[in-house]
Amino acid sequence: MTKSNKSVYMCFSTDVIHGGHTTIIQKAAELGELTIGMLTDDVVASYRRFPVLKYDDRVKILESIKGVSKVIPQKTLSYAENLDLFKPDYVVHGDDWVKGFQEPIRDEVIEVLKEYGGELIEYPYTINEEYEKLELSQREQLSMPDVRRGRLKQLLRMKPLISVIEAHSGITGLIAEKTAVLKDGKTHQFDAMWCSSLCDSTAKGKPDIELLDMSTRLRTVDEIMDVTTKPIIIDVDTGGMTEHFVYNIRTLERMGVSAVIVEDKTGLKKNSLFGTDVEQTQDTIENFSAKLAAGRAALKTKEFFLIARIESLILDRGMDDALARAFAFIKAGANGIMIHSRKKDPAEIFEFCEKFRAKDASTPLVVVPSSFTTVTEDEFAKRGVNIVIYANQLTRSGFPAMQKVAETILTNRRAKEVDDMCMPIKEILTLIPEDY
Ligand code: SPV
Ligand code: MG
Numbered sequence: 001m002t003k004s005n006k007s008v009y010m011c012f013s014t015d016v017i018h019g020g021h022t023t024i025i026q027k028a029a030e031l032g033e034l035t036i037g038m039l040t041d042d043v044v045a046s047y048r049r050f051p052v053l054k055y056d057d058r059v060k061i062l063e064s065i066k067g068v069s070k071v072i073p074q075k076t077l078s079y080a081e082n083l084d085l086f087k088p089d090y091v092v093h094g095d096d097w098v099k100g101f102q103e104p105i106r107d108e109v110i111e112v113l114k115e116y117g118g119e120l121i122e123y124p125y126t127i128n129e130e131y132e133k134l135e136l137s138q139r140e141q142l143s144m145p146d147v148r149r150g151r152l153k154q155l156l157r158m159k160p161l162i163s164v165i166e167a168h169s170g171i172t173g174l175i176a177e178k179t180a181v182l183k184d185g186k187t188h189q190f191d192a193m194w195c196s197s198l199c200d201s202t203a204k205g206k207p208d209i210e211l212l213d214m215s216t217r218l219r220t221v222d223e224i225m226d227v228t229t230k231p232i233i234i235d236v237d238t239g240g241m242t243e244h245f246v247y248n249i250r251t252l253e254r255m256g257v258s259a260v261i262v263e264d265k266t267g268l269k270k271n272s273l274f275g276t277d278v279e280q281t282q283d284t285i286e287n288f289s290a291k292l293a294a295g296r297a298a299l300k301t302k303e304f305f306l307i308a309r310i311e312s313l314i315l316d317r318g319m320d321d322a323l324a325r326a327f328a329f330i331k332a333g334a335n336g337i338m339i340h341s342r343k344k345d346p347a348e349i350f351e352f353c354e355k356f357r358a359k360d361a362s363t364p365l366v367v368v369p370s371s372f373t374t375v376t377e378d379e380f381a382k383r384g385v386n387i388v389i390y391a392n393q394l395t396r397s398g399f400p401a402m403q404k405v406a407e408t409i410l411t412n413r414r415a416k417e418v419d420d421m422c423m424p425i426k427e428i429l430t431l432i433p434e435d436y
Helices: 019-031 041-046 056-063 082-085 103-116 127-142 145-159 171-180 197-203 214-225 242-255 272-277 286-296 319-330 345-358 377-382 392-410 416-421 423-430
Strands: 006-010 033-038 068-074 090-094 121-124 162-166 180-183 184-188 192-195 232-235 259-263 305-310 337-339 365-367 389-391
Touching: 019 090, 019 192, 033 041, 033 056, 033 389, 041 184, 041 423, 056 068, 068 082, 082 103, 090 103, 103 121, 103 145, 127 145, 127 232, 145 162, 145 192, 145 242, 162 180, 162 392, 171 192, 171 214, 171 416, 184 272, 192 214, 192 389, 197 392, 214 232, 214 242, 214 272, 242 259, 242 286, 259 286, 286 305, 286 319, 305 319, 319 337, 319 345, 337 345, 345 365, 389 392, 392 416
Parallel strands: 006 033, 006 090, 033 068, 090 121, 162 192, 162 389, 192 232, 232 259, 259 305, 305 337, 337 365, 365 389
Antiparallel strands: 180 184
16 A cells, blocks of 8 residues: 555554554554654542653654654543544544443444544454553553552652552552543543552551551552552551661652651550540640651662651641641651641641641642542642542441341341342452463
């Protein structure tokens, strides 16, 4: 076929270029002048996995391939914006998107093409074991401590808001790693995992009073790390004695954890959501600042976050106290602030964000909306929040489901009545692929 004056469009995201890609690029280039829409890093991270090669490098590679005329950014998974702009005669894709996750994207492409008389051309997609192995090795790289640790910082640069869900075991880690939804042409995945003291303790049938020792907490982190690639933020409660805290955070940093959140309480820690119903003691600004400074000095990398958690609103100590602490803790060495509240009304959280951001435009701000659940991520982002942690929802949803099944079996003295409440046997057997 000779090259015509037609225009052709393809979308790429990959950081592993293989023969399958170059073959389809060649075929597309034979149809006309080929433009590649390269998915931006934030889109790749939300749809597939964190890109090992960043946007600029991926563009350079594609530009150097014979047949590619130019490479432009595609800023959403949806092709609509670029198709409207360039109105290519052809869109080329492998036929692997006919079914599955990308089906609605394909449907939209067909619709947009129909509007101006463009055509979709699909070539058979070849599954090649070598390519699959390449992809797997990229994923393995992402799980290595040095790569994983730095990804939280990279994500904060890439996206206005990081969405984090709790994980307390291998299986909840996999849910955090793999759950994805497609909505309005955009994909959503959790960016990172929260290793919650509440959920880690609950999973072991223990109260959330800093009872689990650090070895047990590290074991949970290791279990999650073993089967996932996303960054981990760990809740280290009060951090314990400063002399122990400095060792523990260095261990976490070396393991590839990206951030610790340490709260400004002292003595016997109780869960914050008890508020003032139980006795809880807030540390002094001086003591806690000294703990943070010691922690900062112990760390080895620039990419690790030491996030100070402020309990002033939880303990009804007021906004001024919360703000004074935030600025003092940053001065002492914290490079992130978590502000907590147990109120359903987000007003005090919003007020803190506004007053904090008036003086500090860049330090990452973290919230845990367990009580103020009505606020959307977009709203948080507008108010200057950088990290939203869904701290306990997997535990709170899994536990009642199991309890109901246990009660139903006891009531009926057989398992038939719970058949529909349970995942089919076949699915549980294949839930975890053996080659993960
Ligand atoms: C946790 O998840 O363990 C937390 C957050 O510390 S909260 O339970 O809201 O205090
Ligand atoms: Mg906790």
